[in-house]
Amino acid sequence: MNDLEVHGGELRIGTHLRSRALVELLFPGAQGDVVRTVPIDVSQRLDDGGWRLRGAAHDFEVTATWALQQGQHCAYTNVELVVRSTAASVQACAVRVRFELTGMGTPTWLIPGAFYKENRLAHCTRIYPRYDPEGGDAQQLVSASWSFRSDRAALPAVFAWTTEGCAALATTEESAVGMTGVGFAGSANERAIWLNFPYREEPVVFLAPDTPGPPERPVFHFQRDAPMTLHFRVYLAGPDLHAYNPLVRELYELERHDHPLNPWMNTREAAELTAHGLFTWHYHPEEALLYETAAFDREGGKADRPNMHVGWVSGAPYAHALLTYGRAHNRPEYTQAAISVLDKISTGVAPAGMFWGEWRHDRGWSHGWTPHKGWIQARTISECTLFMLHALAAEKNLGVQHDHWRWAVQSNLDYVLSIQRADGSFGQYYAAESGEVMEWEGAGGLLWISALLHAARSFDVPSYRAAAVRAGEYYRAFVEDEFIYGAPEDVHLCPTSEDGYNAVMAFVHLYEDTRDERWLKLACRAADWTMTFRWTYNLRFPERSFLKQFAFASRGADQASPSNQHLHNYGLICLPEMLRLWTHTKDAYYLERTRDNLACFLQFVAREDGDFNAYKGMVTERYYNTNCFQSKGMLLTQSHAWSVGAVLYACQAVEGWPGTSTPDDLKVIARAGESV
Incomplete structure (x- = not known):
């Protein structure tokens, strides 16, 4: 210069x-x-x-x-x-x-x-x-x-x-x-x-x-x-x-x-509230579902979405979070609810051997929000498989077996091994009936890497590990090209923050499994790209807007995507991997930006009925940062299962962190409401 x-x-x-x-x-x-x-x-x-x-x-x-x-x-x-x-x-x-x-x-x-x-x-x-x-x-x-x-x-x-x-x-x-x-x-x-x-x-x-x-x-x-x-x-x-x-x-x-964080609570309080919210407002025992949305206005639940994806916007990741919380805090009602949801998901295996994408209230198991009827999206079911594996491992540590969960997981893993292309790709969309890969383009299959590596350790199947490494060689090109796309069902082949989270998880897991420095470098590169979606500053909201009145600090929030321009908390899904990336690299930047992400979403967790017009434990999906979808400063008045569950998952991950050489830094995350 x-x-x-x-x-x-x-x-x-x-x-x-x-x-x-x-x-x-x-x-x-x-x-x-x-x-x-x-x-x-x-x-x-x-x-x-x-x-x-x-x-x-x-x-x-x-x-x-x-x-x-x-x-x-x-x-x-x-x-x-x-x-x-x-x-x-x-x-x-x-x-x-x-x-x-x-x-x-x-x-x-x-x-x-x-x-x-x-x-x-x-x-x-x-x-x-x-x-x-x-x-x-x-x-x-x-x-x-x-x-x-x-x-x-x-x-x-x-x-x-x-x-x-x-x-x-x-x-x-x-x-x-x-x-x-x-x-x-x-x-x-x-x-x-x-x-x-x-x-x-x-x-x-x-x-x-x-x-x-x-x-x-x-x-x-x-x-x-x-x-x-x-x-x-x-x-x-x-x-x-x-x-x-x-x-x-x-x-x-x-x-x-110049842009301070503003968490409303610490992680223990947030976990207690979101476990209550997920169980009270999203769990429906008669169908064993986590309803995808629950409206703030509870007038008979008329505006709720009575469906459940098996991953992504509901399903296994959040049932796993509720299960681990229930076990750890002796809340049998939470534990049984989570088990019933995971039992339900394990029954939803399509004829070709992979999970169905979604349970619909009016027609049962279905494909989800995919471009064509009968297509199943790779990211949704790979995320489901990964968190079913997490749930299996957590239960096994307590001496509890769930054979049908294991059968369903192995069915998915064996299916994806059968369709993996020679270059390592797992494809993007699958035909539920025939198993044919209907679209190859995109990085929606990234999380199969994490699932396969987890299963290789749990089930002692070397072919799973080999397939994950081949996939890493294929999907690395998306990271090196700085254009990762294909994760969410609803935006087709758009680059999104969710693609970044998946890449961080996959390449951190590859590094930890192989100790190959190439994968660590790719994990860092994916994390850096993901941070381009993360707010570095606090937005100035209109004076009379909802977010201004509640002093919402946007630093640490992520834009969902260039297509879905609103702030969301999905980045919490890779909080454990971001913390591990920090420990592997000693790069404080990853810790600081992960801390920001968690602290941001220790805001707007409803502390009691009526808090920001929601019910206790509810969490919204959307915070409007600009003139897209709604006016700047507005808040979507629906609680989303994934938004509640992501906070619950991340807070437990921090509370259970195994220790670090710099505990004061970690305390900033774990006690965010007290320390920031």
């Missing part, structure tokens, strides 16, 4: 970025924006190696001070931008800081939590923003350029890669002129990244899948001689697609101290 130069009014930053203007001023016009630039009139090299640049045009004066910083993880440049109107009347416009990308090739993009590479594969059935260098129909959410509000991003930054390397601009959610924005363009005529002050959403607003809205182009009303000071950072790195990681780490370290 110390190779910033100014030649003939052009600003050049390394071989990555260039600009002929200090800023662009965007004035609203009848036919769209009127863009006016403020050129660089004066450039001054400072004693500390930085630069001060000045320019004046169109009744505005702009000063930019560039200061090189050598951080803990990377070098970057802080830029302070002072914009002042000299016009006699109010000037209504927006400010854009825009840099052209140098280098060859179609750029690769990253907006943490919101946009990954092309973001949506052309054949993906879920419709949400997609980048196409040839352009496209904005009403189909396809474009060669996009601008987004910063509150869609886990870190308000835009990264771009060309043959020259990686370049990034980063700012904060809010500025002196309102909410900020990030954007990029990559076409034959324009290749650039930018920041908007205030934000813009163009060419359309993403309101929900398949739902574009009209573009938003707010402006700020500049008063004469009332300077506005804006801040951003510039970062350059090499062409490695993992080059985002040093800056994400650096900005997390810089920002977190």
Whole structure:
């Protein structure tokens, strides 16, 4: 970054970025924006190696001070931008800081939590923003350029890669002129990244899948001689697609101290509440189900979803958590409920030998939310198999056998061994009747690795281990390509935070089983990618919004995906593996960000009936961080079995942690409500 130069009014930053203007001023016009630039009139090299640049045009004066910083993880440049109107009347416009990308090739993009590479594969059935260098129909959410509000991003930054390397601009959610924005363009005529002050959403607003809205182009009303000071950072790195990681780490370290955590309770209290909630509001003894949702409004349970997936949004992971809690705390009603659910799941084996995806109240065992009737999704049933194995092991330690659980688990494992491709892939969707793999693309099969390794130890079947290692060789490509996709049933082939959790679990387990350092490096890389979905800051919610009134601190929450833009707690499912990754690497970053994740979701666990309009022990699925699905600051008024169960699972994992050389650090997690 110390190779910033100014030649003939052009600003050049390394071989990555260039600009002929200090800023662009965007004035609203009848036919769209009127863009006016403020050129660089004066450039001054400072004693500390930085630069001060000045320019004046169109009744505005702009000063930019560039200061090189050598951080803990990377070098970057802080830029302070002072914009002042000299016009006699109010000037209504927006400010854009825009840099052209140098280098060859179609750029690769990253907006943490919101946009990954092309973001949506052309054949993906879920419709949400997609980048196409040839352009496209904005009403189909396809474009060669996009601008987004910063509150869609886990870190308000835009990264771009060309043959020259990686370049990034980063700012904060809010500025002196309102909410900020990030954007990029990559076409034959324009290749650039930018920041908007205030934000813009163009060419359309993403309101929900398949739902574009009209573009938003707010402006700020500049008063004469009332300077506005804006801040951003510039970062350059090499062409490695993992080059985002040093800056994400650096900005997390810089920002977190200004964005405190706000847990409402400690893990023991949260476990007690969520065990109560899962049993009281989601367990239905007459069908032995964990209903997927329970509405806050309990008017006869009319708005509940009386179905149960075997994994993912209900089923085995959360029945396992309830079972272990019931056993540990002498709550036989919890124990028996969990056993009845796991018994039910063990009966749901499809003709081809794998679990059915879902029990539906109106038709029994069914396929789930898959693209075609009769298809079973790999992630749902591999997660079910893994947590059935966890439950079997926990019960075996107490001298309790469940032969039918074991039979069902082995049926699934033997099935997946039979269809594993020579390159190691387990496929994405299976035909329930014939067992044929109906779709191979995607990383939905990642968790078979964890299940097979667990079973290889438990059942002493070497072929399970061999299959897991072959699969690791196949799925590593998704991690190395920084584009892991296919985990949730409802978003088809979209990159999601859930894909990251699965990759962390799989590669941590591979490392622990083989002690091969390759797998540990992949686990770290997967964890770093997952952290791009995790909020580094606390959102500023509207004053009268629900989340503002309850002082919800978003630091540590994860965006579900670029398609499902809301915050969720599913990251707790890999809390044990994240802690083990910390112990294997001694990298405190993994501990700190795992601590944030747990502390975040020790909020909004209903402490009593009526707490945030919920019933005791309920936990919502969605916290709305932006203008997607609902208004920013709203809360979904439904408790989800997986959301309750994930908190229960994570809290028990922390309480039962076997010990560490730095117990004070672990205490920060285990006693989050007292220590943070």
